[in-house]
Amino acid sequence: MTRHVRVAIMGAGFSGLGVAIRLDKQGVDDFVVFEKASDVGGTWQANTYPGARCDVPSQLYSYSFALNPRWTHSFSTQPEIQQYIRDVVDEFGIRDRVVLNCEVLGARWNADAAHWKITTTQGEFTADFAVSAAGPLSAPNLPDIKGISSFEGAVFHSARWDHSAELAGKRVAVVGTGASAIQIIPGIADTVGQLTVFQRTAPWVLPRVGHKYTAVERFAYQRIPGWQRLVRTAIYWLRESFVIWQAKIPLLAAFVGLVARGKIFLEIRDKELRAKVTPKYRLGCKRMLISNDYYGALSRPNVDVVTDGIHEIRANSIVTEDGSELPVDAIVFATGFRIEDSPTYDLITGRDGRTVAEVFEAEGISAYRGTALANFPNVFVMMGPNTALAYTSAIFTIESQINYIADAIAQLTERGLRTVEVRGDVQHSYDVALQRKYEGTVWTTGGCDSWFKDSTGKIHTLWPDFSFRFYRTLKHFDLDAYETT
Numbered sequence: 001m002t003r004h005v006r007v008a009i010m011g012a013g014f015s016g017l018g019v020a021i022r023l024d025k026q027g028v029d030d031f032v033v034f035e036k037a038s039d040v041g042g043t044w045q046a047n048t049y050p051g052a053r054c055d056v057p058s059q060l061y062s063y064s065f066a067l068n069p070r071w072t073h074s075f076s077t078q079p080e081i082q083q084y085i086r087d088v089v090d091e092f093g094i095r096d097r098v099v100l101n102c103e104v105l106g107a108r109w110n111a112d113a114a115h116w117k118i119t120t121t122q123g124e125f126t127a128d129f130a131v132s133a134a135g136p137l138s139a140p141n142l143p144d145i146k147g148i149s150s151f152e153g154a155v156f157h158s159a160r161w162d163h164s165a166e167l168a169g170k171r172v173a174v175v176g177t178g179a180s181a182i183q184i185i186p187g188i189a190d191t192v193g194q195l196t197v198f199q200r201t202a203p204w205v206l207p208r209v210g211h212k213y214t215a216v217e218r219f220a221y222q223r224i225p226g227w228q229r230l231v232r233t234a235i236y237w238l239r240e241s242f243v244i245w246q247a248k249i250p251l252l253a254a255f256v257g258l259v260a261r262g263k264i265f266l267e268i269r270d271k272e273l274r275a276k277v278t279p280k281y282r283l284g285c286k287r288m289l290i291s292n293d294y295y296g297a298l299s300r301p302n303v304d305v306v307t308d309g310i311h312e313i314r315a316n317s318i319v320t321e322d323g324s325e326l327p328v329d330a331i332v333f334a335t336g337f338r339i340e341d342s343p344t345y346d347l348i349t350g351r352d353g354r355t356v357a358e359v360f361e362a363e364g365i366s367a368y369r370g371t372a373l374a375n376f377p378n379v380f381v382m383m384g385p386n387t388a389l390a391y392t393s394a395i396f397t398i399e400s401q402i403n404y405i406a407d408a409i410a411q412l413t414e415r416g417l418r419t420v421e422v423r424g425d426v427q428h429s430y431d432v433a434l435q436r437k438y439e440g441t442v443w444t445t446g447g448c449d450s451w452f453k454d455s456t457g458k459i460h461t462l463w464p465d466f467s468f469r470f471y472r473t474l475k476h477f478d479l480d481a482y483e484t485t
Protein backbone atom coordinates (compact mmCIF):
# COMPACT_ATOMS: atom_id res chain seq x y z
CA MET A 1 0.00 0.00 0.00
CA THR A 2 1.24 3.48 -0.83
CA ARG A 3 1.64 5.75 2.16
CA HIS A 4 1.09 9.49 1.77
CA VAL A 5 3.02 12.10 3.76
CA ARG A 6 3.08 15.87 3.70
CA VAL A 7 6.88 16.00 3.30
CA ALA A 8 9.33 13.31 2.19
CA ILE A 9 12.96 14.00 3.07
CA MET A 10 15.68 12.04 1.32
CA GLY A 11 18.77 11.70 3.50
CA ALA A 12 19.40 11.66 7.26
CA GLY A 13 22.53 13.78 7.50
CA PHE A 14 22.75 17.26 8.97
CA SER A 15 20.52 18.66 6.19
CA GLY A 16 17.66 16.18 6.19
CA LEU A 17 17.50 15.89 9.96
CA GLY A 18 17.63 19.66 10.35
CA VAL A 19 14.64 20.07 8.03
CA ALA A 20 12.79 17.33 9.91
CA ILE A 21 13.38 18.95 13.30
CA ARG A 22 12.19 22.35 12.07
CA LEU A 23 9.07 20.94 10.43
CA ASP A 24 8.23 19.04 13.58
CA LYS A 25 8.69 22.22 15.60
CA GLN A 26 6.30 24.16 13.37
CA GLY A 27 3.64 21.48 13.66
CA VAL A 28 4.23 19.67 10.36
CA ASP A 29 4.76 16.29 11.95
CA ASP A 30 3.58 14.26 8.96
CA PHE A 31 6.97 13.65 7.33
CA VAL A 32 9.32 10.79 6.72
CA VAL A 33 13.12 10.78 6.39
CA PHE A 34 14.52 8.10 4.10
CA GLU A 35 18.08 6.99 4.80
CA LYS A 36 19.82 4.28 2.82
CA ALA A 37 22.46 3.66 5.50
CA SER A 38 21.89 1.76 8.72
CA ASP A 39 22.37 4.84 10.90
CA VAL A 40 21.85 8.58 10.81
CA GLY A 41 24.73 10.99 10.16
CA GLY A 42 25.10 11.23 6.38
CA THR A 43 28.69 11.98 5.47
CA TRP A 44 29.68 11.53 9.13
CA GLN A 45 28.19 8.07 9.10
CA ALA A 46 29.95 7.13 5.86
CA ASN A 47 33.44 8.54 6.45
CA THR A 48 35.03 6.37 9.11
CA TYR A 49 38.59 6.42 7.82
CA PRO A 50 41.50 6.65 10.31
CA GLY A 51 42.01 10.25 11.41
CA ALA A 52 38.57 11.50 10.22
CA ARG A 53 37.76 14.78 11.88
CA CYS A 54 36.12 18.05 11.00
CA ASP A 55 38.31 20.85 9.71
CA VAL A 56 35.76 23.47 10.76
CA PRO A 57 35.78 24.45 14.46
CA SER A 58 33.47 22.33 16.63
CA GLN A 59 31.74 25.42 18.00
CA LEU A 60 30.49 26.26 14.50
CA TYR A 61 29.95 22.69 13.40
CA SER A 62 26.71 22.07 15.25
CA TYR A 63 23.12 23.25 14.88
CA SER A 64 22.52 26.73 16.33
CA PHE A 65 19.53 25.26 18.16
CA ALA A 66 21.53 22.41 19.69
CA LEU A 67 24.92 23.66 20.83
CA ASN A 68 27.06 20.90 22.26
CA PRO A 69 28.93 21.81 25.45
CA ARG A 70 30.45 18.33 25.56
CA TRP A 71 32.81 18.56 22.54
CA THR A 72 36.20 17.32 23.70
CA HIS A 73 38.30 19.16 21.08
CA SER A 74 38.02 22.44 19.22
CA PHE A 75 38.06 20.34 15.99
CA SER A 76 35.82 17.32 16.56
CA THR A 77 36.52 13.79 15.44
CA GLN A 78 34.11 11.80 13.28
CA PRO A 79 32.85 9.51 16.10
CA GLU A 80 31.98 12.54 18.26
CA ILE A 81 30.13 14.27 15.45
CA GLN A 82 28.15 11.18 14.62
CA GLN A 83 27.24 10.69 18.27
CA TYR A 84 26.16 14.35 18.40
CA ILE A 85 23.83 13.76 15.44
CA ARG A 86 22.36 10.63 17.05
CA ASP A 87 21.80 12.54 20.29
CA VAL A 88 20.05 15.39 18.47
CA VAL A 89 17.68 12.96 16.74
CA ASP A 90 16.64 11.59 20.13
CA GLU A 91 16.56 14.92 21.90
CA PHE A 92 14.18 16.37 19.31
CA GLY A 93 12.03 13.26 19.15
CA ILE A 94 12.11 12.55 15.42
CA ARG A 95 13.63 9.07 15.41
CA ASP A 96 10.24 7.44 14.83
CA ARG A 97 10.01 9.14 11.42
CA VAL A 98 13.50 8.21 10.21
CA VAL A 99 13.44 5.06 8.08
CA LEU A 100 16.90 3.50 8.00
CA ASN A 101 18.14 1.03 5.39
CA CYS A 102 15.69 2.64 2.99
CA GLU A 103 17.16 3.74 -0.33
CA VAL A 104 15.24 6.07 -2.61
CA LEU A 105 15.16 4.49 -6.06
CA GLY A 106 13.27 7.28 -7.78
CA ALA A 107 11.00 10.28 -7.25
CA ARG A 108 8.60 11.36 -9.99
CA TRP A 109 6.29 14.38 -10.08
CA ASN A 110 2.65 13.46 -10.71
CA ALA A 111 1.06 16.63 -12.11
CA ASP A 112 -2.53 15.34 -11.96
CA ALA A 113 -2.34 14.42 -8.32
CA ALA A 114 0.04 17.31 -7.55
CA HIS A 115 2.36 15.16 -5.52
CA TRP A 116 5.66 13.29 -5.65
CA LYS A 117 5.62 9.54 -6.12
CA ILE A 118 8.65 8.10 -4.38
CA THR A 119 9.84 4.56 -4.87
CA THR A 120 12.09 3.19 -2.15
CA THR A 121 13.55 -0.16 -1.21
CA GLN A 122 10.86 -0.24 1.48
CA GLY A 123 7.87 0.49 -0.73
CA GLU A 124 6.02 3.33 -2.44
CA PHE A 125 5.25 6.69 -0.89
CA THR A 126 3.56 9.83 -2.12
CA ALA A 127 4.35 13.28 -0.74
CA ASP A 128 3.07 16.82 -1.23
CA PHE A 129 6.64 18.10 -0.92
CA ALA A 130 10.00 16.44 -1.37
CA VAL A 131 13.31 17.58 0.07
CA SER A 132 16.46 16.19 -1.52
CA ALA A 133 19.04 16.05 1.27
CA ALA A 134 21.44 13.43 -0.09
CA GLY A 135 24.31 15.90 0.14
CA PRO A 136 27.01 16.73 -2.37
CA LEU A 137 29.53 14.37 -0.73
CA SER A 138 27.52 11.17 -0.89
CA ALA A 139 28.68 9.49 -4.11
CA PRO A 140 32.37 8.46 -4.11
CA ASN A 141 34.39 9.39 -7.18
CA LEU A 142 36.34 6.30 -8.23
CA PRO A 143 38.65 7.07 -11.14
CA ASP A 144 38.37 4.73 -14.08
CA ILE A 145 42.00 3.62 -14.22
CA LYS A 146 43.12 0.94 -16.66
CA GLY A 147 43.39 -2.47 -15.00
CA ILE A 148 41.77 -1.46 -11.71
CA SER A 149 39.55 -4.55 -11.67
CA SER A 150 42.58 -6.82 -11.94
CA PHE A 151 44.05 -5.62 -8.62
CA GLU A 152 44.20 -8.53 -6.18
CA GLY A 153 44.63 -6.68 -2.88
CA ALA A 154 42.21 -4.56 -0.88
CA VAL A 155 40.95 -1.54 -2.80
CA PHE A 156 38.42 0.93 -1.48
CA HIS A 157 37.36 4.57 -1.39
CA SER A 158 38.01 6.79 1.64
CA ALA A 159 34.26 7.13 2.24
CA ARG A 160 33.81 3.32 2.20
CA TRP A 161 36.72 2.40 4.46
CA ASP A 162 37.18 -1.36 4.62
CA HIS A 163 37.87 -1.94 8.31
CA SER A 164 38.41 -5.64 7.64
CA ALA A 165 41.42 -4.90 5.41
CA GLU A 166 44.65 -5.54 7.29
CA LEU A 167 47.01 -2.67 6.46
CA ALA A 168 49.54 -3.08 9.26
CA GLY A 169 52.99 -3.75 7.81
CA LYS A 170 51.63 -3.72 4.23
CA ARG A 171 52.56 -1.67 1.16
CA VAL A 172 49.70 0.78 0.82
CA ALA A 173 48.96 3.38 -1.86
CA VAL A 174 46.81 6.44 -1.17
CA VAL A 175 45.57 8.18 -4.31
CA GLY A 176 44.74 11.86 -3.81
CA THR A 177 45.91 14.61 -1.48
CA GLY A 178 42.64 16.40 -0.66
CA ALA A 179 40.88 16.99 2.66
CA SER A 180 40.31 13.27 3.30
CA ALA A 181 43.77 12.09 2.22
CA ILE A 182 45.65 14.54 4.42
CA GLN A 183 43.85 13.06 7.42
CA ILE A 184 44.23 9.42 6.30
CA ILE A 185 47.97 9.66 5.56
CA PRO A 186 49.02 10.61 9.13
CA GLY A 187 46.33 8.20 10.38
CA ILE A 188 48.01 5.15 8.84
CA ALA A 189 51.64 6.15 8.14
CA ASP A 190 53.05 4.66 11.33
CA THR A 191 51.28 1.31 11.06
CA VAL A 192 51.67 0.44 7.38
CA GLY A 193 54.96 -0.94 6.08
CA GLN A 194 55.34 1.35 3.08
CA LEU A 195 53.03 4.20 2.09
CA THR A 196 53.02 5.63 -1.42
CA VAL A 197 51.05 8.83 -1.86
CA PHE A 198 49.92 9.64 -5.40
CA GLN A 199 49.63 13.39 -5.62
CA ARG A 200 48.09 15.01 -8.70
CA THR A 201 47.95 18.56 -7.34
CA ALA A 202 49.68 19.68 -4.16
CA PRO A 203 47.23 21.23 -1.68
CA TRP A 204 47.87 24.36 0.37
CA VAL A 205 47.98 23.34 4.01
CA LEU A 206 47.66 25.76 6.93
CA PRO A 207 48.27 25.00 10.61
CA ARG A 208 45.33 23.72 12.62
CA VAL A 209 45.06 26.13 15.51
CA GLY A 210 43.06 24.06 17.93
CA HIS A 211 43.31 22.20 21.20
CA LYS A 212 41.75 19.57 23.40
CA TYR A 213 39.20 21.23 25.65
CA THR A 214 40.10 21.35 29.31
CA ALA A 215 37.63 20.42 32.05
CA VAL A 216 37.41 24.13 32.91
CA GLU A 217 36.40 25.06 29.35
CA ARG A 218 33.78 22.32 29.21
CA PHE A 219 32.46 23.38 32.60
CA ALA A 220 32.19 26.97 31.34
CA TYR A 221 30.32 25.87 28.19
CA GLN A 222 27.88 23.87 30.29
CA ARG A 223 27.36 26.24 33.19
CA ILE A 224 27.94 29.84 32.17
CA PRO A 225 24.82 31.02 30.36
CA GLY A 226 25.55 32.47 26.94
CA TRP A 227 29.30 31.74 27.05
CA GLN A 228 29.31 29.05 24.38
CA ARG A 229 27.14 31.14 22.08
CA LEU A 230 29.49 34.08 22.55
CA VAL A 231 32.51 31.96 21.62
CA ARG A 232 30.62 30.56 18.63
CA THR A 233 29.70 34.06 17.47
CA ALA A 234 33.31 35.24 17.75
CA ILE A 235 34.54 32.25 15.70
CA TYR A 236 31.78 32.84 13.15
CA TRP A 237 32.88 36.44 12.50
CA LEU A 238 36.56 35.49 12.38
CA ARG A 239 35.81 32.89 9.67
CA GLU A 240 33.56 35.36 7.88
CA SER A 241 36.52 37.69 7.51
CA PHE A 242 38.22 35.01 5.36
CA VAL A 243 35.88 36.05 2.52
CA ILE A 244 37.74 39.32 2.28
CA TRP A 245 40.95 37.73 1.05
CA GLN A 246 39.25 34.91 -0.84
CA ALA A 247 36.63 36.83 -2.76
CA LYS A 248 37.05 40.54 -2.22
CA ILE A 249 40.80 41.31 -2.27
CA PRO A 250 42.42 38.18 -3.72
CA LEU A 251 45.95 39.57 -3.53
CA LEU A 252 45.71 39.21 0.24
CA ALA A 253 45.73 35.45 -0.33
CA ALA A 254 49.42 35.80 -1.18
CA PHE A 255 50.11 36.91 2.39
CA VAL A 256 48.28 33.93 3.86
CA GLY A 257 50.28 31.87 1.37
CA LEU A 258 53.45 32.95 3.15
CA VAL A 259 52.24 31.22 6.31
CA ALA A 260 51.65 28.04 4.33
CA ARG A 261 55.08 28.28 2.66
CA GLY A 262 56.68 28.83 6.06
CA LYS A 263 54.97 25.67 7.28
CA ILE A 264 56.47 23.64 4.42
CA PHE A 265 59.89 25.09 5.15
CA LEU A 266 59.73 24.39 8.88
CA GLU A 267 58.15 20.95 8.75
CA ILE A 268 59.96 19.36 5.80
CA ARG A 269 63.75 19.10 5.70
CA ASP A 270 64.07 17.32 2.36
CA LYS A 271 64.36 19.86 -0.48
CA GLU A 272 62.95 17.54 -3.13
CA LEU A 273 59.89 16.79 -1.00
CA ARG A 274 59.44 20.50 -0.25
CA ALA A 275 59.38 21.21 -3.99
CA LYS A 276 56.86 18.42 -4.63
CA VAL A 277 54.37 19.60 -2.02
CA THR A 278 54.60 23.32 -2.83
CA PRO A 279 51.47 24.22 -4.82
CA LYS A 280 51.75 26.08 -8.11
CA TYR A 281 48.48 28.01 -7.75
CA ARG A 282 47.34 30.79 -5.43
CA LEU A 283 46.19 29.77 -1.97
CA GLY A 284 42.41 29.69 -1.71
CA CYS A 285 41.82 28.67 -5.35
CA LYS A 286 41.12 25.11 -4.17
CA ARG A 287 39.71 24.32 -0.76
CA MET A 288 42.34 25.20 1.86
CA LEU A 289 43.35 22.38 4.13
CA ILE A 290 44.50 22.39 7.73
CA SER A 291 46.76 19.88 9.42
CA ASN A 292 49.52 19.68 11.97
CA ASP A 293 50.73 16.20 11.10
CA TYR A 294 50.48 15.85 7.30
CA TYR A 295 53.98 17.07 6.37
CA GLY A 296 55.45 15.13 9.29
CA ALA A 297 53.85 11.96 7.93
CA LEU A 298 55.13 12.63 4.41
CA SER A 299 58.64 13.06 5.82
CA ARG A 300 58.70 9.59 7.38
CA PRO A 301 61.23 7.15 5.86
CA ASN A 302 58.43 4.69 4.94
CA VAL A 303 56.43 7.31 3.00
CA ASP A 304 56.96 8.39 -0.64
CA VAL A 305 55.17 11.06 -2.63
CA VAL A 306 54.76 10.19 -6.30
CA THR A 307 53.78 12.99 -8.65
CA ASP A 308 53.71 11.00 -11.88
CA GLY A 309 50.19 10.11 -12.93
CA ILE A 310 48.89 6.56 -12.68
CA HIS A 311 49.01 4.79 -16.04
CA GLU A 312 47.75 1.36 -15.06
CA ILE A 313 46.95 -0.88 -12.12
CA ARG A 314 48.10 -4.49 -12.23
CA ALA A 315 47.37 -7.46 -9.95
CA ASN A 316 49.89 -6.37 -7.31
CA SER A 317 51.29 -3.05 -8.46
CA ILE A 318 50.70 0.44 -9.81
CA VAL A 319 52.44 1.56 -13.00
CA THR A 320 53.03 5.30 -13.34
CA GLU A 321 53.10 7.36 -16.55
CA ASP A 322 56.92 7.25 -16.60
CA GLY A 323 56.81 3.42 -16.66
CA SER A 324 57.87 2.76 -13.05
CA GLU A 325 56.11 -0.23 -11.46
CA LEU A 326 55.47 0.11 -7.72
CA PRO A 327 54.42 -3.03 -5.84
CA VAL A 328 51.41 -2.44 -3.53
CA ASP A 329 49.19 -4.66 -1.35
CA ALA A 330 46.29 -2.22 -0.90
CA ILE A 331 44.98 0.93 -2.59
CA VAL A 332 42.94 3.66 -0.93
CA PHE A 333 41.21 6.08 -3.28
CA ALA A 334 40.85 9.40 -1.48
CA THR A 335 39.67 10.89 -4.76
CA GLY A 336 36.67 12.89 -3.62
CA PHE A 337 33.05 12.78 -4.65
CA ARG A 338 30.85 13.03 -7.72
CA ILE A 339 29.60 16.54 -7.15
CA GLU A 340 28.82 17.64 -10.71
CA ASP A 341 27.25 14.36 -11.83
CA SER A 342 25.87 13.13 -8.52
CA PRO A 343 23.73 10.01 -9.11
CA THR A 344 21.03 11.54 -6.90
CA TYR A 345 20.32 13.92 -9.80
CA ASP A 346 19.21 10.92 -11.87
CA LEU A 347 16.59 9.95 -9.31
CA ILE A 348 14.34 13.02 -9.45
CA THR A 349 12.06 13.35 -12.50
CA GLY A 350 10.25 16.65 -12.91
CA ARG A 351 7.19 18.11 -14.59
CA ASP A 352 8.34 17.61 -18.20
CA GLY A 353 9.61 14.05 -17.68
CA ARG A 354 13.28 15.04 -17.48
CA THR A 355 15.49 14.25 -14.52
CA VAL A 356 17.52 16.88 -12.67
CA ALA A 357 20.63 15.38 -14.31
CA GLU A 358 19.09 15.80 -17.79
CA VAL A 359 18.07 19.39 -17.10
CA PHE A 360 21.54 20.21 -15.75
CA GLU A 361 23.12 18.55 -18.78
CA ALA A 362 20.97 20.53 -21.23
CA GLU A 363 20.77 23.87 -19.47
CA GLY A 364 23.74 23.97 -17.09
CA ILE A 365 23.87 23.46 -13.36
CA SER A 366 21.97 26.08 -11.39
CA ALA A 367 19.29 26.42 -8.76
CA TYR A 368 17.38 29.42 -7.49
CA ARG A 369 18.92 30.37 -4.17
CA GLY A 370 20.63 27.00 -4.28
CA THR A 371 17.34 25.43 -3.25
CA ALA A 372 14.62 25.51 -5.95
CA LEU A 373 14.62 24.25 -9.53
CA ALA A 374 12.41 25.32 -12.43
CA ASN A 375 10.55 22.28 -13.86
CA PHE A 376 10.56 20.63 -10.43
CA PRO A 377 7.49 21.73 -8.46
CA ASN A 378 7.26 21.22 -4.71
CA VAL A 379 10.82 20.05 -4.35
CA PHE A 380 13.68 21.66 -2.44
CA VAL A 381 17.34 20.75 -2.71
CA MET A 382 19.57 20.98 0.34
CA MET A 383 23.17 22.05 -0.36
CA GLY A 384 22.22 22.53 -4.01
CA PRO A 385 24.28 24.42 -6.61
CA ASN A 386 26.27 27.44 -5.37
CA THR A 387 25.72 26.88 -1.68
CA ALA A 388 29.03 25.41 -0.47
CA LEU A 389 31.13 27.63 1.75
CA ALA A 390 34.90 27.53 1.29
CA TYR A 391 35.73 29.08 4.62
CA THR A 392 33.09 28.35 7.24
CA SER A 393 30.57 25.79 8.44
CA ALA A 394 28.18 24.09 6.02
CA ILE A 395 25.67 23.96 8.86
CA PHE A 396 25.19 27.69 8.45
CA THR A 397 24.13 27.14 4.83
CA ILE A 398 21.90 24.25 5.88
CA GLU A 399 20.12 26.32 8.52
CA SER A 400 19.59 29.16 6.03
CA GLN A 401 17.91 26.71 3.66
CA ILE A 402 15.86 25.24 6.48
CA ASN A 403 14.45 28.71 7.20
CA TYR A 404 13.51 29.12 3.55
CA ILE A 405 11.87 25.71 3.15
CA ALA A 406 10.00 25.93 6.45
CA ASP A 407 8.67 29.37 5.53
CA ALA A 408 7.70 28.12 2.05
CA ILE A 409 5.64 25.27 3.47
CA ALA A 410 4.07 27.56 6.07
CA GLN A 411 3.08 30.18 3.49
CA LEU A 412 1.70 27.64 1.02
CA THR A 413 -0.31 25.92 3.74
CA GLU A 414 -1.70 29.21 4.99
CA ARG A 415 -2.78 30.26 1.48
CA GLY A 416 -4.16 26.85 0.58
CA LEU A 417 -1.81 26.49 -2.41
CA ARG A 418 -1.02 23.03 -3.75
CA THR A 419 1.97 23.57 -6.02
CA VAL A 420 4.92 25.91 -6.19
CA GLU A 421 7.62 26.10 -8.84
CA VAL A 422 10.30 28.73 -9.28
CA ARG A 423 9.93 30.72 -12.51
CA GLY A 424 12.56 29.86 -15.12
CA ASP A 425 13.37 33.53 -15.82
CA VAL A 426 13.88 34.20 -12.11
CA GLN A 427 16.25 31.25 -11.76
CA HIS A 428 18.17 32.35 -14.86
CA SER A 429 18.59 35.96 -13.68
CA TYR A 430 19.68 34.75 -10.26
CA ASP A 431 22.36 32.55 -11.84
CA VAL A 432 23.62 35.31 -14.14
CA ALA A 433 23.95 37.74 -11.22
CA LEU A 434 25.68 35.10 -9.10
CA GLN A 435 28.19 34.19 -11.81
CA ARG A 436 29.32 37.84 -12.02
CA LYS A 437 30.37 37.64 -8.39
CA TYR A 438 33.05 35.05 -9.15
CA GLU A 439 34.85 37.31 -11.58
CA GLY A 440 38.25 38.30 -10.22
CA THR A 441 38.04 36.03 -7.17
CA VAL A 442 40.84 33.65 -6.25
CA TRP A 443 38.58 30.75 -7.33
CA THR A 444 38.61 31.91 -10.95
CA THR A 445 41.96 33.70 -11.18
CA GLY A 446 44.06 31.55 -8.83
CA GLY A 447 45.39 29.25 -11.56
CA CYS A 448 43.96 25.91 -10.45
CA ASP A 449 41.48 23.24 -11.48
CA SER A 450 39.13 22.32 -8.67
CA TRP A 451 35.83 20.68 -7.96
CA PHE A 452 34.51 24.20 -7.42
CA LYS A 453 34.46 24.58 -11.25
CA ASP A 454 33.15 22.55 -14.15
CA SER A 455 35.07 21.86 -17.35
CA THR A 456 33.98 25.23 -18.79
CA GLY A 457 35.29 27.10 -15.74
CA LYS A 458 31.81 27.94 -14.46
CA ILE A 459 31.49 27.74 -10.68
CA HIS A 460 28.37 25.97 -9.56
CA THR A 461 29.41 24.75 -6.13
CA LEU A 462 30.51 27.73 -4.05
CA TRP A 463 28.54 30.59 -2.58
CA PRO A 464 30.63 33.63 -3.60
CA ASP A 465 29.94 36.01 -0.75
CA PHE A 466 29.67 36.39 3.01
CA SER A 467 27.59 33.60 4.49
CA PHE A 468 25.37 36.05 6.37
CA ARG A 469 24.23 37.34 2.96
CA PHE A 470 23.11 33.83 2.06
CA TYR A 471 21.29 33.64 5.38
CA ARG A 472 19.55 36.97 4.74
CA THR A 473 18.63 35.98 1.18
CA LEU A 474 16.89 32.85 2.41
CA LYS A 475 15.37 34.22 5.60
CA HIS A 476 11.91 34.47 4.05
CA PHE A 477 10.30 32.56 1.22
CA ASP A 478 9.67 34.93 -1.73
CA LEU A 479 6.44 33.59 -3.17
CA ASP A 480 6.41 36.13 -6.02
CA ALA A 481 9.40 34.39 -7.62
CA TYR A 482 7.29 31.28 -8.05
CA GLU A 483 4.34 30.00 -10.12
CA THR A 484 1.69 28.60 -7.82
CA THR A 485 -1.60 26.75 -8.19
Ligand code: NAP
Nearest residue numbers: 053054055143176177178179180181200201287334335336
Ligand atom coordinates in the same frame (compact mmCIF):
# COMPACT_ATOMS: atom_id res chain seq x y z
P1 NAP B 1 38.82 16.20 -2.77
O1 NAP B 1 39.09 17.36 -1.92
O2 NAP B 1 38.02 16.36 -4.00
O3 NAP B 1 40.25 15.58 -3.12
C1 NAP B 1 40.36 14.54 -4.03
C2 NAP B 1 41.83 14.27 -4.26
O4 NAP B 1 41.92 13.21 -5.17
C3 NAP B 1 42.54 15.46 -4.89
O5 NAP B 1 43.85 15.50 -4.41
C4 NAP B 1 42.49 15.12 -6.37
O6 NAP B 1 43.53 15.71 -7.13
C5 NAP B 1 42.68 13.62 -6.30
N1 NAP B 1 42.16 12.93 -7.47
C6 NAP B 1 40.89 12.93 -7.93
N2 NAP B 1 40.79 12.17 -9.01
C7 NAP B 1 42.04 11.69 -9.25
C8 NAP B 1 42.59 10.85 -10.24
N3 NAP B 1 41.84 10.36 -11.23
N4 NAP B 1 43.92 10.57 -10.18
C9 NAP B 1 44.67 11.08 -9.18
N5 NAP B 1 44.21 11.88 -8.21
C10 NAP B 1 42.92 12.17 -8.26
O7 NAP B 1 38.13 15.00 -1.97
P2 NAP B 1 38.15 14.70 -0.43
O8 NAP B 1 39.51 14.83 0.11
O9 NAP B 1 37.41 13.44 -0.18
O10 NAP B 1 37.32 15.89 0.13
C11 NAP B 1 36.06 16.21 -0.47
C12 NAP B 1 35.39 17.25 0.34
O11 NAP B 1 34.96 16.62 1.52
C13 NAP B 1 36.28 18.36 0.84
O12 NAP B 1 36.50 19.40 -0.05
C14 NAP B 1 35.52 18.81 2.03
O13 NAP B 1 34.47 19.65 1.64
C15 NAP B 1 34.98 17.52 2.55
N6 NAP B 1 35.81 17.00 3.63
C16 NAP B 1 35.75 17.68 4.78
C17 NAP B 1 36.48 17.25 5.82
C18 NAP B 1 36.37 18.01 7.07
O14 NAP B 1 37.21 17.87 7.88
N7 NAP B 1 35.34 18.81 7.29
C19 NAP B 1 37.31 16.15 5.73
C20 NAP B 1 37.34 15.45 4.54
C21 NAP B 1 36.58 15.90 3.48
P3 NAP B 1 43.32 17.15 -7.79
O15 NAP B 1 43.48 18.14 -6.67
O16 NAP B 1 44.36 17.24 -8.82
O17 NAP B 1 41.93 17.18 -8.36
